[in-house]
Amino acid sequence: IEAVYEKINETEPNVGAFLALNKEEALKQAREVDKNGIDPNNILSGLPIGIKDNIVTKDLTTTAASKMLEDFVPVYNATVVEKLAEAGMISIGKLNMDEFAMGGSTENSAFKVTRNPWNLSKVPGGSSGGSAAAVAAGQLPASLGSDTGGSIRQPASFTGIVGMKPTYGRVSRYGLIAFGSSLDQIGPFTRTVKDNALVLNAISGYDDRDSTSYNGETPDFTENIEAGVKGMRIGVPKEYFHEDAKEKGVVESVRAALKKYEELGAEIVEVSLPHSKYGIPAYYIIASSEASSNLQRFDGIRYGYRAEGVKNLEELYVKSRSEGFGLEVKRRIMLGTFSLSAGFYDAHFKKAAQARTLIRQDFEKVFEDVDFLVAPTTTSTAFEIGGRIDDPLAMYMADILTVPVNLAGVPSVSIPCGFSDDMPVGMQLIGKHFDEQTLYRAAYAFE
Numbered sequence: 128i129e130a131v132y133e134k135i136n137e138t139e140p141n142v143g144a145f146l147a148l149n150k151e152e153a154l155k156q157a158r159e160v161d162k163n164g165i166d167p168n169n170i171l172s173g174l175p176i177g178i179k180d181n182i183v184t185k186d187l188t189t190t191a192a193s194k195m196l197e198d199f200v201p202v203y204n205a206t207v208v209e210k211l212a213e214a215g216m217i218s219i220g221k222l223n224m225d226e227f228a229m230g231g232s233t234e235n236s237a238f239k240v241t242r243n244p245w246n247l248s249k250v251p252g253g254s255s256g257g258s259a260a261a262v263a264a265g266q267l268p269a270s271l272g273s274d275t276g277g278s279i280r281q282p283a284s285f286t287g288i289v290g291m292k293p294t295y296g297r298v299s300r301y302g303l304i305a306f307g308s309s310l311d312q313i314g315p316f317t318r319t320v321k322d323n324a325l326v327l328n329a330i331s332g333y334d335d336r337d338s339t340s341y342n343g344e345t346p347d348f349t350e351n352i353e354a355g356v357k358g359m360r361i362g363v364p365k366e367y368f369h370e371d372a373k374e375k376g377v378v379e380s381v382r383a384a385l386k387k388y389e390e391l392g393a394e395i396v397e398v399s400l401p402h403s404k405y406g407i408p409a410y411y412i413i414a415s416s417e418a419s420s421n422l423q424r425f426d427g428i429r430y431g432y433r434a435e436g437v438k439n440l441e442e443l444y445v446k447s448r449s450e451g452f453g454l455e456v457k458r459r460i461m462l463g464t465f466s467l468s469a470g471f472y473d474a475h476f477k478k479a480a481q482a483r484t485l486i487r488q489d490f491e492k493v494f495e496d497v498d499f500l501v502a503p504t505t506t507s508t509a510f511e512i513g514g515r516i517d518d519p520l521a522m523y524m525a526d527i528l529t530v531p532v533n534l535a536g537v538p539s540v541s542i543p544c545g546f547s548d549d550m551p552v553g554m555q556l557i558g559k560h561f562d563e564q565t566l567y568r569a570a571y572a573f574e
């Protein structure tokens with residue numbers, strides 16, 4: 128644990144992944160492990176992990192990278208944090224992100240810039256950019272992120288590591304600061320596939336404090352991980368491979384990976400997900416609508432930032448929210464409030480919900496015929512810091528390959544599959560509901 132903090136000291140000036148460190152407490156826990164020995168039944172005991180800053184940690188500041196929560200110190204732990212502690216893992220600190228997880232570059236953080244360890248002029252992706260950069264830079268072997276529309280898979284892809292967005296309901300959201308509640312899932316970042324499965328083992332399971340928690344079996348995600356892909360059928364959704372619309376090196380790397388799967392004995396089948404093209408409008412309406420509702424609680428009274436010098440209650444609300452929220456968050460609140468308003472609900476929110484059903488049905492249909500799907504995680508590799516910040520629509524459009532998975536609720540893991548112009552390329556393996564096991568097995572076979 129001391130070595131971890133040394134490494135962080137060395138690399139942080141370049142990477143900028145952390146918003147808070149838990150050094151004193153972590154060293155205390157490490158000394159306990161030294162004293163009592165490693166728990167032989169728990170392979171993760173004594174190992175370090177970092178936590179995205181929208182996951183609440185008792186007595187440790189949790190800001191969601193927002194000025195709104197700059198001084199917020201939670202009085203309780205998220206379920207995942209409790210579970211990591213039960214597994215004996217040592218929490219190293221809190222990781223930078225886009226404010227309230229809205230964004231794809233970590234540039235929307237109210238506090239700092241996080242850089243891509245592969246090229247410091249590029250973004251690490253987002254919204255879980257700090258979580259990904261810390262693992263990619265070798266500061267940590269594992270971290271937790273959250274994925275509402277790609278925020279684990281896209282930064283994993285941009286930084287050349289493994290990132291899993293589990294099935295909706297697999298991991299408790301209790302203590303995850305809500306963005307789009309019907310889409311949000313917590314999941315692990317690691318450098319290897321097996322490490323990832325081990326961390327998912329630790330954080331999964333039913334939780335009666337999350338009403339959408341899955342009340343079924345939690346398998347051991349490392350079971351059969353070495354069984355290979357021989358005889359498996361891999362679906363390749365043709366809509367996810369428009370060569371002209373995407374960076375060529377990305378598509379080429381994924382195509383080469385498919386060849387490797389064929390050599391390993393899998394069968395490649397072209398499939399179609401025709402409604403995924405509605406993913407962006409459906410996602411941005413649904414996620415923003417849910418966000419506009421979830422963010423009502425930040426009213427300057429119950430949590431966080433409170434404006435000064437106000438004359439009445441209305442002004443307290445308006446000023447606190449105007450000063451506490453960043454630009455992108457305000458944009459989402461406006462979009463969401465508009466989509467849910469009486470005159471526009473049918474045309475916007477209801478239509479988006481219908482499109483979501485069609486997208487989910489596309490996945491269900493192809494999974495009658497194939498074991499899992501393979502697609503690029505993103506349309507390009509990591510872009511320049513500042514390159515897209517003034518063009519929110521371009522930023523939104525870039526999520527076209529990740530958001531359908533969240534709308535359908537299915538699991539998807541992004542793994543590194545090559546390079547394009549010296550930057551890592553990621554491919555995502557997309558699975559049936561609650562079939563993370565197949566994804567890990569296939570990812571492991573490729574690795």
Ligand code: GLN
Binds near residue numbers: 229230254276277306
């Ligand atoms: N980039 C997407 C957005 O801005 C996804 C974010 C996420 O998954 N949290 O909404």
